[in-house]
Amino acid sequence: MPVSAREAALKALTRYRRAGAYTDAALDAVLLKERPDSRDAALCTRIFYGVVQNSALIDHYIASFSTVRPSRMEPQVLDILRLSVYQLVFLSKIPVNAAVSEGVELVKKHANPRAAGLVNAVLRKIAQNLEQLPEVTGADTAEKLALQYSHPEWLVRAFIDRLGPDGAEALLKADNSDAGVTALVNTLKADTESVLGSLRLNGVEAAAHPWLPNCVVLRNTRNIERLDAFRNGRIYVQDAAAALAVQAAAPAPGMFVLDGCAAPGGKSFTAAAAMHNSGRILSCDIHEKKLARVSEGAARLGFGIIETRVLDATAPEAALYDSADVVIADVPCSGFGVIRKKPEIRYKKEEDTAGLPELQRRIADNLSKYVKPGGLLVYSTCTLLRRENEDVAAAFLSDHDDFYLEPFALPGPVGDVPSGMTTLWPQETGTDGFFICKLRRRP
Template sequence: MKNARELAIEILIDSQQGSYSNLALNKYLTQDIPAIDRAFVTELVYGVLKYRMKLDYIISQFSKIELSKMSWPVLNTLRIGIYQLMFLDKVPVFAAVNESVNLAKKMENPGAARFVNAVLRNIVRNKNVITYPDPVRHPQEFLSIYYSFPKWMVERWIKLYGFDFTRDLCEAFNQKPRVCIRINTLKTNKEKLKSTLESEGVKVIPGVMFEEAFYIEDIPQLKQLKSFHDGLFQPQDESSMIAARALGVRSGDMVLDVAAAPGGKTTHIAQIMANKGSITAWDIHPHRVELIKETCRRLGTTIVDAQVRDSRLKDKDMHNKFDKVLVDAPCSGLGVIRRKPDIKWSKKPEDISVLTTEQQRILEVCSQYVKLNGILVYSTCSIEPEENQQIVEAFLENNGNFVYDDMRPYLPEKLAMELKEPYGWIQLYPNIHKVDGFFVARLKRVGK
């Protein structure tokens, strides 16, 4: 059987070839691998993805061979070795070095092993004197390398938010996110679920914003828990819960949720509606529609009709049909980097402009399905104004029959106090709110 470090290297190589790291982890971390090894592999993979630029910067200071000339196994062996030396205090130095050397010998050749040994031992001797760009003279380079973010991303955020905010934002994105779950009140309640989870050896603490939220410590494999299979909870960040809350649904409503997969917000809406009324849930991909159906079955939600639909295409039969419409638009995902560090390296500046065109189209089309005096909620897991406030402002300029609607009654008090006129939208940041970056706007149709 391959050891944890070898598995981590194979997963990293898969991700470099285009696989999503979470899918690669699921593929390699089978049930026969001990829990402690699964946790270590996950730590190494996400750690290297998170700090890849910083790790490569360190390698370049101690290697005479350019990174571009190294094979992927050697480069990733160095990355996980340095990650252990720099970030994992519980891993002994000798273990980090020796295991990396053994891996290089096994995956490449004795020459590669000697090279890895020389680089890592040199870093061990000199890691306290590694220098980084000066934050005053070269702020973009410093933040990019020290916190390991693409330079274009850092430059963009400094322009939007300033240096100090961007530094705090990068630091927050590099923090390990806590696992949050939503209590499924269709099947249980807060006290019962707490007791059930504790009986399964899971420690929980209350949510920061919502009563239906728990944070889990001493993280197990959630999907292996009986309580998960029984549909007693749904993994979902608190920031994501705001979208369903902002919709302000009631029992008996007719609701449309576009781009709904995998069904977290859809089932939350059904939960708030006490499973009474109707929800139409769309996604463009058939396999993702099946995910919605599976989530609904597990959570006991029976009012959802999941359909394969393209929300960019107009449907006259849907006009003025729904009391509430949720547009959780496809976005850059730059608000959830702490959960998906791959995003740092897969996104490019031009992706945002491409996405805004699609977001505008979906919002424009789906707004036509809202009844008079009905509610339209637009949300993304992004912190980029072009995908958020600017999309909504442009929509309102072109659609005088919609206005901002006061969101404060639907938010926790702490968040409601943050809102400023017109009280119709909110932007969450991980460095401020300690949750995923998320945007939500609530609009009301007031005319034909």
């Protein structure tokens, strides 16, 4: 018998906490095993991600009404309190009594039954004070926003430095929003209208992307691979921002494109479609297993020009020197531009990302050797930190006077990029946070 949405959400939270798993992996494992119906799966997903996105704020409310500090509670009890408080505070359509009573029952069934009284008391106090919840305060704006939107304070300060308080708050709100799933239409096999028709026949809520052609946005679905449009190779999952990085490179039929950090393959696929499956794409990665997925995806989509090769992007490969019309360097990064899709990323420690700029510089330096005279290097990341973006680009240009920034233009709110590099901010573009830098090698 399938479990309830709340019980499934608890199982996913427990798996995420115990295994240190990625949120999507933890949730998908539970949904695959428990198989709740579509309505419960959607509610489970909403609760699970909502708790991860808002855990600091939820704990603030719990602490305000509990005689036991959240840090002293048994982890399973705290998980249950969090998912129950999330329903009370953030989901207005959930009946208050249902959120409280089911929270208590979850404690009795999945945690220490002796904690049921505490959970009942805390939830009832919060339910009685929904119109006057404790104020969120802080020593300064950064500390307040960090608590309000459950981001680490150091990261909030970095965003404020870039965007100011109002811009940073808009970004934090976007990080905690529902991004949906973005997919690109494989124009070799289908068009947007036929794909939308297929998705709707599968019961998926889908719409054309508001400004990027051949792109669709799916909502309230998790298992994309079961959809006819996916299985038949008419779509592949990729955010609009990543597609724009390939558009900046402007690959054309007959070109040789080298994708230096290719897995899971989205940029190679977008390049193949732009090239009308004519030319050559070499998709490289350091992990053979990841490249197997790229090959599988290319076969499903019908992109015969894609070949894969295990290649360390920091290690010179003399046979590739001066050969590629376009080199795509979508480098490993801290990932702070995709927090709305992978909320756990926000909890990375600052010191754990400190070594990335050096790695990124090494990759850009090495991959640039593969660009033929007159060719292009497109450097991109899915992060929003200057030290991994503009600073790396500046260091590269300082070391390579044979490259220069080339202006480009992209659709929608991005528009003209006369400087040759741009940052896509989720609160402005509705895409992932992304950095794109277009570098032309002198002939």
